Amino acid sequence: MSRKFTAGPLVIASHNAGKVREIGELLGRFDAQVVSAGTLGLDEPEETGATFAANAELKALAAAKAANLPALADDSGLAVNALGGDPGIYSARWAGPTKDFAAAMKLVHDKMGDTPDHGARFVCALALAWPDGHVETFEGVVEGDIVWPPRGANGFGYDPFFLPTGGSLTFGEMEAAAKHAISHRADAFAKLVAACFQ
Numbered sequence: 001m002s003r004k005f006t007a008g009p010l011v012i013a014s015h016n017a018g019k020v021r022e023i024g025e026l027l028g029r030f031d032a033q034v035v036s037a038g039t040l041g042l043d044e045p046e047e048t049g050a051t052f053a054a055n056a057e058l059k060a061l062a063a064a065k066a067a068n069l070p071a072l073a074d075d076s077g078l079a080v081n082a083l084g085g086d087p088g089i090y091s092a093r094w095a096g097p098t099k100d101f102a103a104a105m106k107l108v109h110d111k112m113g114d115t116p117d118h119g120a121r122f123v124c125a126l127a128l129a130w131p132d133g134h135v136e137t138f139e140g141v142v143e144g145d146i147v148w149p150p151r152g153a154n155g156f157g158y159d160p161f162f163l164p165t166g167g168s169l170t171f172g173e174m175e176a177a178a179k180h181a182i183s184h185r186a187d188a189f190a191k192l193v194a195a196c197f198q
């Protein structure tokens with residue numbers, strides 16, 4: 001049996017404004033008072049895990065313990081087939097300290113060279129932790145292709161050059177609701193809701 005989140009304050013243990021916005025939208029219909037890690041002045045823990053799940057768990061646990069409240073963390077990234085799954089858990093780090101995602105997309109594109117395999121997937125692990133150390137973790141995925149040049153100014157991070165399978169708009173061109181209908185984050189969130197919110 002998974003532990004349930006009932007109601008009340010919930011820390012969003014992320015310092016990424018795009019993620020905090022999307023998680024807030026996904027949580028909209030639930031009885032949670034959302035507060036971000038940045039608002040609480042919480043530290044950004046070092047992401048020493050070897051998997052998305054491990055990193056999500058360490059971020060959620062650090063925030064839950066520091067705030068003495070339940071905390072939800074997201075570790076996510078882009079895994080490109082032709083690059084053996086890179087940048088993967090290093091997706092934020094490939095953008096460097098200035099978080100230059102235009103440069104990170106160009107780096108991915110350049111490393112792909114002229115490979116015919118443009119396949120990629122976004123992966124998201126969501127971890128919900130409590131101050132006593134209990135944690136529940138769920139993973140979601142969306143498959144697609146890298147397109148070049150990038151298209152659209154919506155979303156964040158690597159969205160403008162990711163075309164979900166079967167679609168004609170990149171995540172950067174989609175409205176938020178369309179991204180939430182298929183995204184890796186929404187997929188993980190649906191599993192979290194099924195286990196912990198009802």
Ligand SMILES: O=P(O)(O)OP(=O)(O)OP(=O)(O)OC[C@H]1O[C@@H](n2cnc3c(O)ncnc32)[C@H](O)[C@@H]1O
Pocket residue numbers: 013014015016019044047074075076077078091092093095122155156157158159171183185
């Ligand atoms: O760790 P926190 O504070 O949550 O924020 P972060 O930006 O460092 O987040 P991650 O460590 O999980 O790194 C994930 C990277 O993958 C990118 N990414 C994740 N989900 C994405 C999405 O839905 N669209 C575009 N890029 C995404 C994002 O821009 C980050 O650079």
Ligand SMILES: [Mg+2]
Pocket residue numbers: 047092
């Ligand atoms: Mg991070």
